[in-house]
Structure formats: C-alpha cells, structure tokens
Amino acid sequence: MRLVQKFGGTSVADLARIRAAARCVLRERAAGNETAVVVSAMAGSTDRLVAWTREMGPLHDVREHDVVVSAGEQITVGLMALALHELGARARSWLGWQIPIRTDGAHGRARIRAVDAAPLEGCLRNGEIPVVAGFQGLGPEGRVTTLGRGGSDTSAVALAAVLKADRCDIFTDVDGIYTTDPRLVAKARRLERITFEEMLEMASQGSRVLETRSVEMALNHGIRLQVRSSFEDRPGTLVVEEDGDEDRDVEQDIVTGIAYSRNDAKVTVVGVPDRPGVAAAIFGPLAAQSINVDLIVQNVAADDLRTDLTFTVAQADLDRALANIEALRAEIGFARLMGDPDVVKISVIGVGMRSHAGVAQTMFTALAAKGINIQVISTSEIKVSVLVAEEYTELALRALHTAYGLDDVADETAAAGG
Amino acid sequence: MRLVQKFGGTSVADLARIRAAARCVLRERAAGNETAVVVSAMAGSTDRLVAWTREMGPLHDVREHDVVVSAGEQITVGLMALALHELGARARSWLGWQIPIRTDGAHGRARIRAVDAAPLEGCLRNGEIPVVAGFQGLGPEGRVTTLGRGGSDTSAVALAAVLKADRCDIFTDVDGIYTTDPRLVAKARRLERITFEEMLEMASQGSRVLETRSVEMALNHGIRLQVRSSFEDRPGTLVVEEDGDEDRDVEQDIVTGIAYSRNDAKVTVVGVPDRPGVAAAIFGPLAAQSINVDLIVQNVAADDLRTDLTFTVAQADLDRALANIEALRAEIGFARLMGDPDVVKISVIGVGMRSHAGVAQTMFTALAAKGINIQVISTSEIKVSVLVAEEYTELALRALHTAYGLDDVADETAAAGG
Numbered sequence: 125m126r127l128v129q130k131f132g133g134t135s136v137a138d139l140a141r142i143r144a145a146a147r148c149v150l151r152e153r154a155a156g157n158e159t160a161v162v163v164s165a166m167a168g169s170t171d172r173l174v175a176w177t178r179e180m181g182p183l184h185d186v187r188e189h190d191v192v193v194s195a196g197e198q199i200t201v202g203l204m205a206l207a208l209h210e211l212g213a214r215a216r217s218w219l220g221w222q223i224p225i226r227t228d229g230a231h232g233r234a235r236i237r238a239v240d241a242a243p244l245e246g247c248l249r250n251g252e253i254p255v256v257a258g259f260q261g262l263g264p265e266g267r268v269t270t271l272g273r274g275g276s277d278t279s280a281v282a283l284a285a286v287l288k289a290d291r292c293d294i295f296t297d298v299d300g301i302y303t304t305d306p307r308l309v310a311k312a313r314r315l316e317r318i319t320f321e322e323m324l325e326m327a328s329q330g331s332r333v334l335e336t337r338s339v340e341m342a343l344n345h346g347i348r349l350q351v352r353s354s355f356e357d358r359p360g361t362l363v364v365e366e367d368g369d370e371d372r373d374v375e376q377d378i379v380t381g382i383a384y385s386r387n388d389a390k391v392t393v394v395g396v397p398d399r400p401g402v403a404a405a406i407f408g409p410l411a412a413q414s415i416n417v418d419l420i421v422q423n424v425a426a427d428d429l430r431t432d433l434t435f436t437v438a439q440a441d442l443d444r445a446l447a448n449i450e451a452l453r454a455e456i457g458f459a460r461l462m463g464d465p466d467v468v469k470i471s472v473i474g475v476g477m478r479s480h481a482g483v484a485q486t487m488f489t490a491l492a493a494k495g496i497n498i499q500v501i502s503t504s505e506i507k508v509s510v511l512v513a514e515e516y517t518e519l520a521l522r523a524l525h526t527a528y529g530l531d532d533v534a535d536e537t538a539a540a541g542g
Numbered sequence: 543m544r545l546v547q548k549f550g551g552t553s554v555a556d557l558a559r560i561r562a563a564a565r566c567v568l569r570e571r572a573a574g575n576e577t578a579v580v581v582s583a584m585a586g587s588t589d590r591l592v593a594w595t596r597e598m599g600p601l602h603d604v605r606e607h608d609v610v611v612s613a614g615e616q617i618t619v620g621l622m623a624l625a626l627h628e629l630g631a632r633a634r635s636w637l638g639w640q641i642p643i644r645t646d647g648a649h650g651r652a653r654i655r656a657v658d659a660a661p662l663e664g665c666l667r668n669g670e671i672p673v674v675a676g677f678q679g680l681g682p683e684g685r686v687t688t689l690g691r692g693g694s695d696t697s698a699v700a701l702a703a704v705l706k707a708d709r710c711d712i713f714t715d716v717d718g719i720y721t722t723d724p725r726l727v728a729k730a731r732r733l734e735r736i737t738f739e740e741m742l743e744m745a746s747q748g749s750r751v752l753e754t755r756s757v758e759m760a761l762n763h764g765i766r767l768q769v770r771s772s773f774e775d776r777p778g779t780l781v782v783e784e785d786g787d788e789d790r791d792v793e794q795d796i797v798t799g800i801a802y803s804r805n806d807a808k809v810t811v812v813g814v815p816d817r818p819g820v821a822a823a824i825f826g827p828l829a830a831q832s833i834n835v836d837l838i839v840q841n842v843a844a845d846d847l848r849t850d851l852t853f854t855v856a857q858a859d860l861d862r863a864l865a866n867i868e869a870l871r872a873e874i875g876f877a878r879l880m881g882d883p884d885v886v887k888i889s890v891i892g893v894g895m896r897s898h899a900g901v902a903q904t905m906f907t908a909l910a911a912k913g914i915n916i917q918v919i920s921t922s923e924i925k926v927s928v929l930v931a932e933e934y935t936e937l938a939l940r941a942l943h944t945a946y947g948l949d950d951v952a953d954e955t956a957a958a959g960g
Contacts (some may be wrong), residue, residue, distance in 0.1 A: 143598075176621060180561075185623065185624060187634070189624075191635050192617050195620075199610050202608075202610035203594060205609075210598060210599040210602075222684060222685075
C-alpha cells in the first residue's frame with residue numbers, strides 16, 4: 125500500500141515530537157507500506173512569522189509574507205529527514221520549488237495547479253522517503269507561494285493524488301473526528317468514519333480538524349483520508365465516499381456531528397424598505413469589499429412596507445461591514461443598524477437527514493427546553509444551522525448532542541473526559 | 543555610485559533593527575547611490591537552527607543541515623523587503639536558488655561558482671532594491687547549500703563583483719576595524735583604512751570582524767570593502783589595496799593591528815629522534831584527519847639525537863590530535879606527549895614591517911618587561927606571532943599596543959572606553 129502521511133504543527137512542535145512522528149513513518153514502512161511524508165511548521169512558528177510580517181507593516185506585500193512564512197516548513201522538512209536518518213531510514217527533504225509544486229500567483233492563498241510526481245517517484249524507487257514541505261509552492265513568476273492556513277493538508281492530498289496513494293493520513297493532536305468538540309462536550313464520541321460531504325460541512329461550519337479545500341480535493345480525486353493522532357498508534361477517523369462502504373451501520377445516526385463557530389457576528393438592518401433590489405443594494409457593496417455574508421434571514425414585514433434584514437459576517441469583518449452599510453443609509457433608507465459579535469453558530473450535520481424528517485424540529489425543541497432563543501435559522505440538504513447567543517455555546521451543544529442520540533455512554537473516552 | 547550593503551546578524555537581530563538597517567539603505571539611495579542589499583539571519587537564529595540539527599543526530603546529513611539553517615536568511619530577506627516597502631521604497635527579496643547563486647556541492651562550506659547578475663540588474667533597472675539572502679546558494683544537484691560561518695560576507699562580495707559595485711559595505715555591531723580588540727584594550731583605535739593583506743592576516747589570526755574568504759575574494763576582484771556600524775551613521779574602516787591610496791599617511795605605523803586567538807592549543811612531542819622524515823611521520827597523519835597545524839617550532843636537539851617538536855592545533859582538535867600521535871608512539875619513538883589548551887596566540891600585523899627592522903625585537907622586549915614567557919615564535923613577511931599562556935592575554939595586548947605606538951591618547955573613543 126502507498127501512503128501519504130501528513131504531520132501537523134503540534135505533531136512536529138519540538139525535536140522529541142519530530143522523532144515520534146518519524147517513528148510513525150517507520151511503523152508504516154515496517155508494515156510493508158511505501159510512504160511519502162508532508163510536514164507543517166513547528167506549532168507556533170507560523171504564528172510568530174506571520175506576526176512579524178504584520179508588525180512590519182499592515183499593508184505588507186503578500187509575496188514577501190510568503191517568503192518569510194514558508195521558512196517554517198523548510199525547517200521541519202530538514203529536521204524530519206534528519207530524524208528519519210537517525211532511525212536508520214533513507215530520506216530526503218523537498219521544498220515546494222524543488223519538486224516543484226506549481227501554484228497560481230494568488231500569494232497567501234495560492235491554489236495548487238500541478239505537482240511533478242517524477243522526482244518523488246524517483247525518490248521512492250530508490251528506497252528513500254520523500255519529506256515534503258507542506259503549505260508552500262512555486263508561483264508562475266518563480267516566487268514562493270503559500271496555500272493559506274491549513275494548506276499543508278491540501279499539499280498532502282495533492283501529493284496523494286499525483287502519487288496515486290491508497291490513503292492520506294492526517295496526523296494531528298486529536299485522534300480523529302468527533303461528534304462534537306470533546307473539550308466542550310465530555311460525551312463526544314470519536315467517529316470511525318464520516319462521509320466527505322459531512323466532513324466538508326463540519327469543516328466549513330467551524331470544525332478545525334481538516335481544512336475544507338483539502339477535503340474537496342480528496343473528494344474530487346477519490347483519496348481516502350484518515351485523521352489520526354501522532355501520539356497514539358491506533359486508527360483514527362476515515363473520511364470516505366458515501367456509498368463505498370457497505371459495512372457502514374444500517375441503523376446509522378441521522379446526525380453525524382455537531383459543529384460550532386464563534387467567529388461569526390450578527391448584523392441586523394432594521395426598517396429596510398420592503399422593495400425589490402434592496403438586498404442587492406446591501407450585499408453588493410459588501411461583496412465588493414470581500415466581506416463574506418453567511419446566514420441571511422429577512423423577517424416578514426409587519427406593515428408590508430418595511431422589513432428587518434439579519435445576516436452574519438466574520439467577526440473580523442464586523443466593523444468594516446457596519447461602516448459600509450452605514451454609508452448606504454441615505455440610499456437605502458433603513459431605520460437602524462445593529463452589530464452583535466456575541467453569537468455562536470451551531471450546525472447539526474448528517475447525510476442521514478436526506479431520508480429523515482423532523483431533524484430541525486428536534487433541534488428547536490431541544491434548544492427551547494433549555495430556554496435558548498434562536499436568532500437565525502438556516503438549513504441545507506445535510507445541515508441545520510442556528511445562531512444563538514454565545515453564552516449558550518456549551519449548553520446548546522450538550523443538549524443537542526443528547527437529543528440526537530450521539531452521547532457516548534460507556535467507553536473510555538467518556539470515562540476519561542467526563 | 544553602486545553599492546552592496548551587507549547587514550550582519552546583530553544588525554537585523556529584531557524588527558526594530560531591521561527597520562534601522564532599512565533606513566541605512568535609504569540614506570544611500572537618498573544620496574543618489576544605487577544599492578543591493580545582502581542580509582544574514584537574525585542574531586541567534588542560525589545558532590538555534592544549527593543546535594537543532596546537531597541534536598537530531600551528531601552525524602547528520604549536511605544537505606539537510608543546509609535546508610534547515612538557510613531558513614534563517616529566508617526570514618530576514620522577506621522582513622527587510624517589507625521594512626523597505628514601509629519606508630516607501632520598492633524592494634524584493636531574492637533567495638539563493640532564485641538568482642541563482644550557484645555553488646559547488648560542498649554542503650555546509652560551499653564555494654560560490656557563479657552568480658547570475660541579470661535578475662538583479664533587472665531589479666535595479668526597475669528602481670527596485672534587491673534584497674539577497676546571504677550564506678545560501680544552489681548546489682549542482684538543485685539542493686540548497688550554505689557557505690559556512692560568515693558566509694554572508696562572501697555572498698556580499700560575490701554580488702559586488704558581478705554587479706561591478708564601487709564599494710561593498712559590511713554593516714556589523716562594531717564601527718570598524720580596530721588596532722586591537724577594544725573590549726580588552728581601552729586605548730584601541732579605530733583604523734580609517736587597512737590593506738587587504740593586513741585584513742587577511744588580522745582575520746586569519748583571530749579578528750572576527752570579517753571572514754577570511756570574503757577578504758580574499760574582495761582582493762581578487764578589487765572590491766573596496768568598508769566595515770561600518772549599522773547603529774551609527776558615520777564612516778567605518780576601508781579595506782583597500784596597498785598602493786592605491788596616495789593620501790595614506792607617509793609616516794604610517796609599522797604595525798597596523800594586533801590580533802589574538804584563544805582557540806589554539808599547544809602540542810609538544812618531547813624526545814623525538816632527530817632524523818629526516820620524522821616531521822612528516824607526525825604531520826602526515828594529522829593532515830589525513832583534517833587537523834590543521836599552525837605554528838610549528840622544533841627546538842635544537844640538546845644531544846644531537848633527540849629534539850622537541852611543538853606546534854599548535856585548533857582547541858577543538860586537541861584531543862583527536864593527541865590520540866593520533868599517541869597511536870604513532872611505537873613507530874616514531876618519542877619520549878613524552880603534552881597538550882596545553884591554555885594558550886593564546888598574539889600576532890602583530892602590518893605591511894610597514896617589510897621596510898622596518900626590529901619589529902620582532904620590540905615585541906620580545908615588551909613582553910619580557912612584563913614577565914611574559916614566549917612559548918613559540920613564528921614570523922612572516924607582515925606578521926609576528928607568539929604563543930603565550932592564556933592568562934596573559936590582556937596584559938600582553940596592552941603592552942604591545944603601547945610598545946608599537948598604537949594607543950589612542952586623546953579622542954572620544956579613549957574617553958568613552960577608558
């Protein structure tokens with residue numbers, strides 16, 4: 125079997141952990157598998173480098189940011205290769221420009237365009253373990269690019285695709301995907317498997333274990349992903365295609381997981397004239413400023429003349445969003461504008477929803493029973509999201525986890541965590 | 543005028559200093575000069591990275607060491623470019639592989655083979671300041687190489703050569719070359735100029751301001767070097783060709799500077815049979831082990847049959863040297879072997895010695911007057927070196943500094959330092 129093994133920042137946070145990760149690699153080799161390794165920067169390193177570029181100037185040249193920030197992965201590929209050598213294996217490091225991993229020119233959030241498999245195939249043929257710097261690539265003008273936060277996952281999946289790997293293992297500081305955040309809900313349960321679509325929703329709704337783009341790419345190329353811990357030698361969570369796994373429980377849960385995001389803020393525009401084109405007049409300028417709008421609801425107008433419009437933006441964009449809309453007050457003629465950063469978006473996710481009714485109703489009932497007011501509701505085919513006051517985060521998660529029958533009642537995780 | 547400006551680790555040790563260095567660059571631009579910048583890694587960064595590679599394994603692969611260690615300069619080029627942007631200048635970073643700076647394959651101590659001037663000339667033509675990562679290059683197999691300690695000076699001189707720069711300014715934490723180490727001798731005086739040959743001897747005899755290889759390269763390409771401080775805006779010391787400067791004092795000092803090195807150790811082989819080939823029998827095996835031997839003296843044999851051989855090696859090589867010679871005891875038949883790490887080599891240097899007699903005699907007299915015993919003496923055309931017990935370092939330096947009339951008697955340096 126051929127594997128790509130990707131180690132995140134916490135798995136290579138210091139020399140001892142790099143050595144432990146190297147032992148994970150050699151366990152696969154000992155089991156007869158061929159493996160290519162992708163590493164992130166040591167935990168904290170990227171944050172420090174990013175902070176330096178920001179401190180140098182708020183409007184910094186992203187191309188230089190990429191030069192600075194990509195140094196983190198350069199350090200870990202070398203150290204990982206050395207760790208593998210010390211354990212008796214042959215290995216060599218590969219930087220993005222050396223393979224090369226070609227990307228577009230969108231510095232800071234570049235997309236991978238092509239990866240030359242030949243040098244890595246050659247490396248594997250020679251019995252060497254290629255150790256590839258994640259997160260970085262070579263732009264069209266020969267400059268260093270980075271793929272954006274979590275980009276090392278994408279690097280790993282891209283390599284798995286060109287190397288036709290049988291599986292891509294994402295090693296991190298958690299041992300898999302949980303039904304919800306186990307730090308907040310002691311009864312959270314590790315999933316043995318999850319579908320790509322569910323994983324995508326989990327990621328986009330706030331679960332930070334896997335980066336959305338890497339899941340999309342894995343789905344597109346049919347790469348089996350496994351999320352597992354580099355600290356324990358046991359299987360993690362497999363991310364698989366929906367139909368491909370006949371041994372999946374027949375009586376599967378309707379809801380697979382519950383994600384939450386505290387990074388949203390709520391904007392309410394009160395007393396908007398209820399006429400065609402008014403939504404476009406508000407959201408157009410926000411889009412032009414690259415402010416992404418997520419949940420949107422428009423209340424029924426009380427007097428058929430005016431309505432209230434509520435939506436969410438990223439917390440970091442709240443002030444800019446409010447300033448933008450305020451500038452449109454004369455043009456639109458709304459009565460009042462309110463911003464609230466103290467909200468949390470909670471989403472229940474599961475492909476089982478497609479064939480089951482009443483999923484949303486269970487959510488509303490469970491939250492009402494705890495006295496939690498729902499501010500905004502949004503549904504999609506495999507997801508129901510609600511916006512509630514941030515102070516209810518833990519209470520809401522626990523209530524929903526129980527209501528959907530996800531609680532882990534008798535295993536070691538519950539014992540350890542609860 | 544076209545300049546290359548090189549900033550050492552202490553000159554880019556933190557963001558504030560990088561900004562200060564950027565202001566040095568822009569002062570030259572404001573004066574109408576064209577400038578290319580070379581930077582080292584932030585002070586301490588290279589040491590930390592080197593320590594990591596060593597900790598990973600004592601016999602580490604130098605190619606991976608180079609990948610890890612070169613990350614330091616990668617960080618500073620990006621930050622320096624950003625600092626220049628913030629001050630309103632156009633600038634872009636260049637990594638060794640991007641130019642490229644081609645080197646041989648001797649990882650860890652590579653030699654520059656060729657530098658493509660075209661990309662940097664293009665940069666300058668566009669009114670951009672090229673900011674080049676020192677210390678690193680691209681090896682023949684497309685891998686990252688490093689030039690060894692102090693290699694950024696060599697990078698700067700190589701760039702000055704291919705860019706046909708009028709001067710190469712080496713910015714460091716001292717404001718020039720001194721007659722001797724001002725930390726040990728308060729009356730040390732900053733030199734306005736020094737010849738390449740003197741600078742080479744100073745560097746090879748222990749002065750750590752400039753790396754020997756960079757001085758050799760500057761001499762070979764006729765590049766005027768200036769050593770100056772990035773913390774003060776005033777001229778430093780010019781390193782120039784001997785004849786080229788007619789304004790040099792007619793009554794110049796016979797001795798220009800006094801260097802010292804505490805990194806040597808003394809080896810004495812007592813009772814060596816005084817026959818042809820015995821020196822080769824000792825030094826051959828040391829050379830084969832890459833142990834460099836410096837000062838060598840052979841005492842006159844007391845009985846015409848046996849002699850004592852004394853020489854110096856680097857302190858770090860002492861144990862290996864002793865073990866090597868001990869292994870030859872039966873073959874050579876010496877009586878006793880002694881090693882002494884507590885020695886200092888003191889060298890007085892000056893091109894004026896060529897036309898003046900009695901330079902060595904002044905040295906012997908001055909040291910004798912302080913009761914300092916000379917263990918080994920070695921002379922060359924522009925240098926006299928002696929080995930004395932390490933505890934006399936400061937005393938010997940001060941006595942010689944006075945004896946050769948180098949003392950600074952009445953300027954601000956003396957007032958501040960003494």
